[in-house]
Amino acid sequence: MWHLFDGQWQNPLDAADKIVPYLDGSNKPIFHPLNDSGDHVVLINARDIALPGTEWEKRVYFHHTGYARGATWTLAWQLHEIDPTMIMRKAVYNKLSKNLLRHGRMARLHIFPDDKVPDSILDNISAQIRQQRPVPTRLDHYPQEQVDSFPKIFDWPKDHIIN
Template structure:
């Protein structure tokens, strides 16, 4: 086997580190993509018998977006193990307590319920903002593209871009805006 083929084989079987930016992303749609990389389903050697998944680093989990009123209607169950220890927490309350928990629970729910689930979840690293420890950042080799593009805010546009934007109509000079 030539040296280049050997290197290609090593790269196929090594665990890569992927970066995913969760800003303005739906956590349940993102979980499907993240789990695909945690399982290794994106690799050509993927099979149910081998654990060939990669590490995924998720940043900006405090800026996730849910559809409609899902922040108020989605609830999460937790049980302490003691009698009367069952609690139901709304999504906005859980996100306020721990901004990483909603993405963690979405990924945990979508993985198969078998013996590999725990090991795959240990390869998921979630951070509430873009501050990542140096020992993790040096391992990142690639990036998972966002599912939705993040729109620019009005303050992010330059004055020149705002003036070039087409106007529907001009207000009369005597018009007063409230």
Template sequence: MKSYMAKTNEVQRKWYVVDAENKVLGRLATEIANILSGKNKPIYTPHVDTGDFVIVINADKVKLTGKKLEQKTHFYHTGYPGGDRYVSYKKLMEEKPELIIEYAVKGMLPKSSLGRNMIRKLKVYAGEEHPHEAQTPEVYEF
């Protein structure tokens, strides 16, 4: 018996809508990462992007357990000498709650060109509405 290897042009991609309201960030991010990488499909192939598109709504209502909202920080570097920057998750939730989900999911994807292609299929919105109605997305429950 031969193993099936998916080809990029043969993959049928679906669109899913995930409601982040009252969901724990880490558990939500693992489910989204599995959909983006295609691990929920029987045709999953590690070196091919077999994943689907994911639209996340209500990103501003995601939950962080424990004291993470006050204690957890996001680190980035500006590229200049001494350019270390730390932003608390509390400030991120107030200003750009979409970034919290994007950072969590991106950390769970491969660190290669394959992972960069996967993260492009993630669309995160703070509110209820999204501009992707034309793709007829399905509601994804977990």
């Protein structure tokens, strides 16, 4: 099966916990740790993920080229500017079990930075994984009459408002 997961406003570490059972097949009744019976997961809107607190400035991702002095540490916001899909890819990769099946399971994870998915992949999607956090509605997306009818705590006269 192919599953769709929307990463908008989702914490990558919590989202990885939701995605991993679908990749390794542990959500199925025929699951066995030595068999690879997982499904494909299509993750959209990876550019709009939400790290909590000051994690954008403090979380560091490590990479090594394999050569001497080839170690690099990159902050989360820098890595996200370079490749918007990499933080989700690293989160899911680290949550998968550390065995020889991990690379095959990662091959079934398809990450897209926005909601533009090729039609060849969209035709296969048959289920959706529920988001953990609801996406809040921005204030400028509410109709003006709904904003005006919202109950106010203080009803200030308009001539007292300082611009």
